[in-house]
Amino acid sequence: MSAIAARLIPAWLRHYQLAMLPTDVVAGLVVGILVIPQSLGYAVLAGLPPVYGLYAAIVPVMVYAWIGSSNVQAVGPAAVTAIMTASALHPYADKDVEQYVLMAGLLALMVGALLWVAGQLKLGWIMQFISRGVSAGFVSGAAVLIFISQLKYLTSIPIAGNGLLGYLSSMVRYVSQLHPLTLAIGVVAFTLMVLNRYGKQWVWQSWLSSSHAKWAERLFPLILLGIAIFLSMSLHWTTKGVATIGTIPQGLPTFTLPYLPDFREALNLLPTAGLMALIAFVSSSSVASTYARLRSETFDANRELKGLGLANLTGGVFQSFPIAGGFSRTAINVDSGAKTPLASLVTVLVMVIALIAFGDILSPLPYAILGATIMAAIIGLIDIATLKSAWQRDRLDAASFMAAFVGVLVFGLNTGLVIGLMVSFASLIWQSSQPHVAIVGQLAGTEHFRNINRHDVITYHNLLMLRIDESLFFGNSESVHRRVIDATKQYPDAREIIFIMAAVNHIDLTAQEMLISLNKELLAQQKRLHFSFIKGPIMDVIGDTPLITELSGEVYLSNMDAVEALKDR
Structure with missing residues (x-):
């Protein structure tokens, strides 16, 4: 094999063993099927039509599988990047949907460019300066905001804002628009999702073997999705005022140049793009490095920067929004037996089939089901355990956690992260100024x-x-x-x-x-x-x-x- 081909073809593919093929295929199929509702929900969380969640799980995933640093990390739409997208593009939410979509693509391009440049400059060491308290506090605060933001799909109340006070005030202002049937559907779906996720020892393990119980828990969201679609069609929920996904365009994402704003608009997006790039890198690196350590593999932070950067860059011109490594989907990928990035390519195939064949089937799905899915999944990101541990062992890290958490809730994602980082750096300076x-x-x-x-x-x-x-x-x-x-x-x-x-x-x-x-x-x-x-x-x-x-x-x-x-x- 020539030196050029060796550089273009990733090592995992050059040394691929056919014995790994069955487990990679199974893992790819499982992840592809199980994350369809999650991908739809994250697109909605980002303020985009649901189909863009599937778009975001195709081209960027293929690019990362080819050049990313991890053999098993499953990238795609993520909760934090989705809500940061919605927060950054909030001024465009009331404008034309097409322009909003193009702005999301521009944001993905900016995030990708920043990550790729950081990789070229070998800035992977930056990850060391994001303390555990700051990252956990930021993610926990974002999780609370995500949870509250999804109430608009469970209630039909047009909740909007950048922080907790904005969400709550808009809820109080428009509470008269509450739709009882939508609320009932959302509450029932959310309750079932929470029971499935946190009550599995009573719901499944009491009458199924541990392996069957695990699969029942994973398949339940998909089963609930199917039941909701059936009930929506049978009971004509659309005619009763329940908001549904509606027609999903069939076909694959196409090459689309993003919206090119004037200099001022681009400058306004740059700080958010920088923070999104940082968060995407930190979260993805945390997942990738953890599984690399468990699998006795090497992890290259600079290669991760390049892989994520090119994935977002290509996604930006193929109708995606910013993506990152996903905690839950990577765990499913590994547990399902994934050995190499071929599993991610099989997941892409599932998304392609869903776009081509299942668009009409998904159209009656109520938004309330997607909101409930996101709300149930996001609870696990509220990291109380880290706060307790920090409070017992490192009060300065606990202070960083609370600064980021409260800052996100009060001032929004961007300012909250900056506050957390400032407190973290202040504590670092204080510690270094007090030598033993x-x-x-x-x-x-x-x-x-x-x-x-x-x-x-x-x-x-x-x-x-x-x-x-x-x-x-x-x-x-x-x-x-x-x-x-x-x-x-x-x-x-x-x-x-x-x-x-x-x-x-x-x-x-x-x-x-x-x-x-x-x-x-x-x-x-x-x-x-x-x-x-x-x-x-x-x-x-x-x-x-x-x-x-x-x-x-x-x-x-x-x-x-x-x-x-x-x-x-």
Whole structure:
């Protein structure tokens, strides 16, 4: 095989084993069938006609399967990107549907371009700076907004807004438009969906084997979909005021150039596109890296950026809206036996068949069923467990969670995420400005030194040993200076001050100047400053500076050397 062909054909296909074909086909069929109602619902959540959910599950999925980083991740319409699309395009909601659709395609193009450029620049490391608290708080807040936004399909009340207050105020204002039959259909469907998802031990496992119960739970939404379509046709719900999907265009998505707005409109969309790209990358990378670890495979964050980027770019010109990796559909894909991206290509085939053959069958489906499906699925994204864990183990991460969560509810998705990130970065800055400086002593009979507040150690009246547990830079140098001065006041008889530098990997210019000044202060008090265990790369930087050349004390290779040399002085 030529080098060019090797680059164009993905590794999973070049080394494909026919033994994996049956499980890949089965997984692709299962995912394709089960996510049809979910795809329709996410399109509605994004403010688009339902058919665009199927469109979004064709071309982008094919592109990601070919060049994406994960062998088993199932990409497609996702709840968070759908509601962010609706939020970003809210000003266009009352305009022509065709223009709205084209704007959604433009948003997908922008998201894809940003992701692809980030991949080319190898910015995959950015994922490390999104804390668990921020991502969980953002997703949880978005889940609450999604849940409330779907009430318009269960009630026929035209609920709209960017935040919780907007949704609630519009609900109160238009409550007179409540449609009782639509409400009854939606409530019954939602109740059944919740029982199926969270009450499976009573609904299924009490009379079915575990494997059969699992499949009954997965197939139930599809069964409910079929029952709703049958009842809608039999009882003529459309004539009684129940909103249904209506005619679904038959045929595949076509190449369509997106709407090209003026510069100001594009600029207004850019921040949202950037946040959507970030969220799509974080959520997709979380799923892909988790399953890569479980399957003992490698995960390349930069390749994930490129794969998601090109998937969104191509989707933008094939009538899609922004897509990302899906938690639930990937779990189904893996549980159904998927081994390679061929399973995703089979899923695409199912979507194509649905568009060609099932359009008329789906037309009587009430929007209330789609709303109930999304509401039941979205409850699981409200991550109370992470908040509890953060509250018990890391209050700063809990604060980031609450900042993102409350910010999303009050100010909307974009501002909420920015607030969460700001609090997260503020907590990071605060933590780095409060370095741990421990007073240590020697463990009896050993050459080990430990914190005097945690261990029974030997100390020497003329020695003050301080272990600095952080790198020293402009953000924490004053805190270190203050703690050293406080320690010298606490132990006034100590004349030899030893800094244990084993954990220090960097000393910037500000920190060097602080240590030079500290050395002079201590010398004025007839105290000497010493260093022990300075790493080679650090010594290469500071060896010829006044920090070492004007040091009042000595530099020792180890803590024990320092103690042996100084304890009797």
